[in-house]
Amino acid sequence: MLLGRTANGLYWMNRYIERAENMARLVDAGLRMALTRTQSASEEWNSVLLSAGSDVAFTQKYQDYTAANVADFLLRDTSNPSSTMAAIETARNNARMVRTALTRETWESINEAWMSLKRMLARPIDERDLPSVLDAIKRETALIRGSFYGTMLRNEIFDFSQLGTYVERADNTARILDVKYYVLLPSISWVGSTLDNYQWESILRSVSAHRSYRWVYDADYKPTNIADYLILNVRMPRSLTFCYRFLAEHLKFLGDDYGERHACHATADKTQAMLRAGSIKDIFDAGLHEFLANFIRDNTRLGDEIAQDYRFN
């Protein structure tokens, strides 16, 4: 038996842990682009902000798209609710609220991540330290994930946590693709240009997949392969298909445990079936942007339905 409020806390705790890490990943990819392509740096930072869903809030505060400004806004500015620091703090507040549902190891890893990031992000980041700060953020969230997977019982508590993780991750991957969908389109004038090559690598970097891509596809970056990898690959841990495989699975566990299926089950199953049946060619033919926009909308709806069906809205 689980309180609705506890399910809510677990769900959001994990969404925010995922988000804290995704912000670091986005800044990492942006930094790489800015270092190698100095002319288009500000454009690149703009798309980082778009992917983070923070572009409007950013422009209210800053005029220049510089590494220092973007990193500050996405990593340490607590007035931005999605910044790594704000996300880790929200995750920890949720963890505190659901403490009795977590193993000691899990709680301590979240608490320690919060303590160490709070210390590290207390002052503006020196640009020379940015890479090590990004590493530290990823390390802290990796420790949380490790303690969580290593010690938590696979019950409803685990299920609600995973739902939060995968709803957030699917949203993140879809947004990254949608911001850059145009560089993946087979438009003649751009194909094969070096600019595209960097853009493509940047997409892969923002989901930490620039190395694993080569294990699966040819060494050369091809837009259809990149889209295929991030959307349809079953083995790639940040692909949309991968996220929905686990969303459907954890919802099925909950449905079986409670002996009841809800609207969220139908929504997740439908999206999963669509991803399974789809080919990347079909997706491009029907329009990549339309596909992603629909996906993001349905994914948001799934989150709402889960909250409604399990009484934590």
Added chain:
Amino acid sequence: MRLAAFDEMLPEVSGLRRPYSAYDRWLKEQDPARLTEKMQDAERVFRKTGITFAVYGEQEASERLIPFDIVPRIISGNEWRRLTQGIEQRVQALNAFLDDIYHRQEILRAGRVPRELIAKNEAFLPEMIGVRPPAGVYTHIIGVDIVRISEDEFYVLEDNARTPSGVSYMLENRETMMQLFPELFQKIKVRPVENYPQLLRQSLAAVRPQSTKGTPTIAVLTPGSFNSAYFEHAFLADQMGVQLVEGQDLRVVDGHVAMRTTEGYKQIDVLYRRVDDSFLDPLTFRPDSALGIPGIMDVYRAGNITIANAPGTGIADDKAIYSYMPEIVEFYTGRKAILGNIPTWRCSEPDSLKYVLEHIDELVIKEVHGSGGYGMLVGPAATKKECEDFSKKLAAKPSNYIAQPTLALSTCPILTDKGLAPRHVDLRPYVLVSDRIQIVPGGLTRVALKEGSLVVNSSQGGGTKDTWVLDD
């Protein structure tokens, strides 16, 4: 003014006391540098596990640690037996007093406690008149604050019959000591405290409503994660294996209190609440309370839920009632109180007020309804100006205050940068009441960390120690 205090380890006159002899032998073999290291280890453990508390009214409030000292406070088996007899008697009397005061009020008719002390008291809840809680128990969890001033003299400083806190520190202090010094626990037989959560759970289950079918569902009610004692609420719920709920999770469904779960509403039979009376039910008490459950008092009056501690128990630990405790104990148990009170002047009485005003620089003066060491004056430690200002407050509303002599509380050594140094301590043992009375051997020792200070409250810079009752 410095008071000559009785040191529980090494009194000046008689030398090392027996309960400490084995510990002292061990201590002498230790490298001081290693002990300092252990002290730092302890702080890391506490911070890592998030054992923190919030201090009200401070800007940079968020979270602080209660300092922990690694020198245990040691009590012999014999001393403990004497203490427990006194505590049991007192706790029986507290429950009998509550039952009487909300029913026939014999003690008022007998003139042993003044009627106006009850009628005008905010802690007295007219809503509880004629209500008999399940199993007849009013105060289920009690913390009795005890001070010592010599080898044989123990006094009750105050009773905590509402929602005594701090038991999680008792448990975590022991856990920490066992992690830091496992070898000590092999050398010295210390009675265990770690089964407290199980005892609490059994105790709560034993006072379930009569109508409960099967195993009762128990929950801990917390004001929420921003409450200063939230860590303890979560800790106890976790250790007992019960739900930690907030008011927003609960509502009245079909005459029972129920919690909103992922599968719909589930009935609760016993609620261990850590929310004050006035916030418990917005329909009965404070209408602006968002922490309570509308209608829970109706369920309670119908006998369909146990609330621990019962609403209205505050009348038993009120500081104005405190001075009558010797009479109360004798009235209900038929015997003189085994554990005495500290002599107390009731400032509402003109003669006492006169005495208190004349001797203000020697006395400790407390607000009748205050807690946590706020709003009190420690005469000998106060400046002339502070005494004068307080005298004015006192004269303006005498019935709001009581006064007590400044006792030389016993001391116990703590580890400082310069080695061991004596500091004043008190003791809060925890008592569980159901169909029986159980007292966990030990309790929370609070220690004033500042040299010479008598204020042990954590909100005022006090720390804690592990408390050992020897199995001898």
